[in-house]
Amino acid sequence: MHIMEGFLPLPHALAWTAASAPALLWGTVKLKQRLAAAPQERMLLGVATAFAFVLSALKLPSLTGSSSHPTGVGLGALLFGPLAMVPVAFVVLTFQALLLAHGGLTTLGANLFSMGIAGPGIAYLAFRLLRRLGLAPAVFAAAALGNLTTYVVTALQLALAFPDATGGVFAAFIKFAGIFALTQVPLALVEGMLTVVIVNALQRFNAEELRLLPLGQARESN
């Protein structure tokens, strides 16, 4: 759910940049502390960022026949925690803008807010709340809700920038959310299922490494 380069008017671009900057700053400072304590995670974070980029460029088989891309927002939050996701998402979004002309620099703040802050935050929250129902439902809910959150936030961002001439921001939000719901709700379900498949396979493959991450820690604390 990228907002493309130049799509938002200047005041909105600036406002969303200002909204995202503190989280990015905080996430970066936290990351710096974490890497000072565990320098071996530096490379892991870099490779994982590349993984996130590759993931978001994959075609997702869709139930409606069209194809789209997973956001990876939920998986990222489960693997690294919502705070470390902010700088990771920042790098991924910058790369997408510069290497794929997908998204943009003037809309980086807005996109980071929906995909690097709101989405992972909700996904992580959902995972913590639903963890006791079992791993699969919690992962499914986290990934699907993470995906849905990014789309709801994006619709809101667009509605604020382009309020409806007669119905105002609320009508515009209903409009944008309604249009995207057609494709996005099935995609959120598909991403939820996909993330469950990944986490299941990962547990069988690599239970060892998983222990270091929020996903594994949540399992252990259970």
Next chain:
Amino acid sequence: MTPLLEARHLRYAYPDGRQALRDCSLSIAAGSRNVLLGANGAGKTTLLQHFNGLLRPTSGELRLDGQPFDYSRAGLAALRRRVGLVFQNPEAQLLAPTVAADVSFGPLNLGLPPAEVRQRTAFALAAVGLTALAERPVQHLSHGQKKRACIAGVLAMSPDLILLDEPMAGLDAAMQAELIAVLDRLAAEGVSLLVSTHDVDFAYRWADTLYLLEDGCCTAAFAADAWPEQLAVLRAAGQPQPAVLSLYQQLSERGLAAAPRLPRSFDELLAALPRKAAAPCEECSECLEKSGLSAPVPATPT
């Protein structure tokens, strides 16, 4: 006889415009051992990926049993059931957690009933000698075992033709011998094989028919015995002569070896050498000396 697989004037360009295949025609007979020879970057992998429909030529035509390839979903499924591809890097091919699970991936996708899937998996694992490791996690296998697991995964779909992309890469001598034994067994059971490699010694020793790929062009197709006639074109493609062949030529030029047909392995070369040469008797030596000839056979070094 209709060839099993036939390629006619294939051309293929990458999305960024570079030409990967310029003009490639070849045909593969059923039940034969074939080697695709070429330097790194000549286009071997690209060509193999055309043969089971992973890539579609920009122009030119591919036929299986005389029928043009059908690129519909069902057509591709049928094609890939009959033509299996073993990738160079086993890490890219083994994606299931255990060996048996990975081997069953193809048969399950064919929609076969579980009992048959189980049976095919067992058969394929036995064929490559991995029955004992069926439940082992894939990442605990050695490189050679991974390679054989990949072959089993393709074999379980019971294809008529198996394409192997650089199967010997990274294997040590013992693993290579094991792998060649597996290939020989498959060939004996009538499976056609097409192996890509840049190892001329293996190619010369093992293949019935060789295809030379140079910079995207199929520049030669010949029986292994005809190797000496293809020297010029092989050299142009950067392919050195097989060691056994150059040695035999040197030996026979010097009159030290003769064989009814060209030896293709060192064992065959040794068989073509005369048995222990007897030292000529004194009288003979004198006679030879008189006629101005040095003794034809050097003394055995101590």
Next chain:
Amino acid sequence: MTPLLEARHLRYAYPDGRQALRDCSLSIAAGSRNVLLGANGAGKTTLLQHFNGLLRPTSGELRLDGQPFDYSRAGLAALRRRVGLVFQNPEAQLLAPTVAADVSFGPLNLGLPPAEVRQRTAFALAAVGLTALAERPVQHLSHGQKKRACIAGVLAMSPDLILLDEPMAGLDAAMQAELIAVLDRLAAEGVSLLVSTHDVDFAYRWADTLYLLEDGCCTAAFAADAWPEQLAVLRAAGQPQPAVLSLYQQLSERGLAAAPRLPRSFDELLAALPRKAAAPCEECSECLEKSGLSAPVPATPT
């Protein structure tokens, strides 16, 4: 003379308890060409990673110039400046976006001034023949070029000893020849080299000294010329005899070849063969026949 590098009774166990090295002692002389020979999984990579301090032995001792390794931060930095390691997989070693940037990584870490870093980078790129590709993005290089870029990255730190882990893996004949030329040039300039491989033909042709690693044990260390004496232990480690050696033995047993010292390449073997053998004159042939000997030299095949 003190050896450049010495290992005494190294043992190493992985964190999961598996023994990777059981007992390994060896010593490497300054300015020599060394090959570490062993099957896949014998422990070659693990041993090489001990030699520049990436791994620390569970027991045993390592010495550089007679001094025990110092595993402090500064000690490791000094060690790695003198002993460089070229990894098997170039994708695992190349960190920077362009070739020149990657080569500058080591010298920059040595704390050298930018002008010297630039000069060393240029020198190292020239030594491996990559000057023209200095600003090329790493991902646009061929496999052989990536391999040479890795060597340049180590060379720029001007080490005394370079360890190369399976450098020939995946290279075709032309790339292998280029790489060997690079190694020969380095050896000529006095850099000591230790190359791990499972290719006995290359090892026999190229090395001064060979070390055999079998299942974590250093079971032999010998000069290349002493290969025949080590046959039993080499065979036990799954190492076949080099083709040129077995051929020469067969030829000389039959009295067809003699050389002052064992030939180590096919070219040397050919030089050890007699020139064109003259056919014995009729009189001699008769004489030979009479004494019950077949003509020692077979007729040249048509």
Next chain:
Amino acid sequence: MLIDSIAAQSRWRRVSPAAKTGFALAGLLAALLADSAPVTFGLALAFALITCYGAGVPARLWLRVACLPLGFLALGVLPLAFSWAPATGWHWAPDAGTRMAEVLGRAAAASTALLLLVLSTPLADLFDLLRRMRCPTVLLDVMHVAYRMLAVLSVSTADMQRAQAARLGHVSTWHSLRSLGLLLACLLCETWRRARDLERAAAARNGADGLRFLSATPAHPWRDASIALVASSALLAVVLGARL
């Protein structure tokens, strides 16, 4: 990564990245400041021409890269044509024409300005710039490793997808989803392996605590910077002039 390989061969590859970035940022600002559609469309055209004729990007390649974001844009502005209110339901928005033209022009101008930068400057050249602008080392390290591994993981992914297709892993939607899950799990495992390998490789060259590389120095940094400054000022002057 088509964009990056075009940039590596661009005629402006050796021009100072700071100058190119400065001009592109001025272009983005101009696009956001311009308030009339003719001006923004004029800007877009100008940036496209500069990219093709200045930086020497073949027009055919420019079109291929640009058609994705511009196509996306064409779809993206469609919702602006409709208005919705609980009472009236869907109907044409009264301000549809002006609003669509405004957004189309602004986004087209901004996108082409960004394309000018990325098609003439490989991403790697921008890392050096970021370092000089005191971007936190943590982010730079992540960017360096991620950029390098992007190429490696993309190749792995493509190989894995092909291997699965060769064994009919994509015969149905459900099969595709399961295959994709297996693929991503494997890729994630590879992530750990690669990270460990890189850690070791960096340590082997004494680089355990940060990634430093020497960058190629542009031939004429000051000349490039002055040209960029003049061009940027002219651009902004024109746009601001049109506003008044």
